[in-house]
Amino acid sequence: MLAFFNIGGGELVIIVLVIVMFFGSKKIPEIARTLGKGISELKNATSDIQQEIKKSVPSEVTNIKNSVNVEHQVKSFIKKEITKPIEDKDVDDTSAPEEDNTPTPPNSISRS
Numbered sequence: 001m002l003a004f005f006n007i008g009g010g011e012l013v014i015i016v017l018v019i020v021m022f023f024g025s026k027k028i029p030e031i032a033r034t035l036g037k038g039i040s041e042l043k044n045a046t047s048d049i050q051q052e053i054k055k056s057v058p059s060e061v062t063n064i065k066n067s068v069n070v071e072h073q074v075k076s077f078i079k080k081e082i083t084k085p086i087e088d089k090d091v092d093d094t095s096a097p098e099e100d101n102t103p104t105p106p107n108s109i110s111r112s
Contacts (some may be wrong), residue, residue, distance in 0.1 A: 007015075036066060066072070 020028065
């Protein structure tokens with residue numbers, strides 16, 4: 001986060017000194033505790049909201065979501081293709097067309 005504000009070590013020391021001068025050394029731990037409690041309450045509130053949203057979503061929507069899951073479909077398709085028996089085909093080397101090895105005459109270009 002410090003990289004976002006592009007704050008170096010010297011600037012950070014000056015900021016800390018200003019905070020100590022403004023609030024006093026006895027108030028800083030109290031302020032830090034209050035901020036910590038506020039952040040933890042915010043996290044708890046957001047997790048409660050997420051749980052309520054998850055509870056309110058019907059199971060049918062979850063089933064539809066799972067049925068549309070592309071990753072699962074691709075994995076099952078690959079698994080089917082891998083386990084599918086290979087069909088035996090009669091492959092003869094003689095059935096391949098032979099190449100014509102007769103030399104071709106050079107192209108003649110007439111110049112007038």
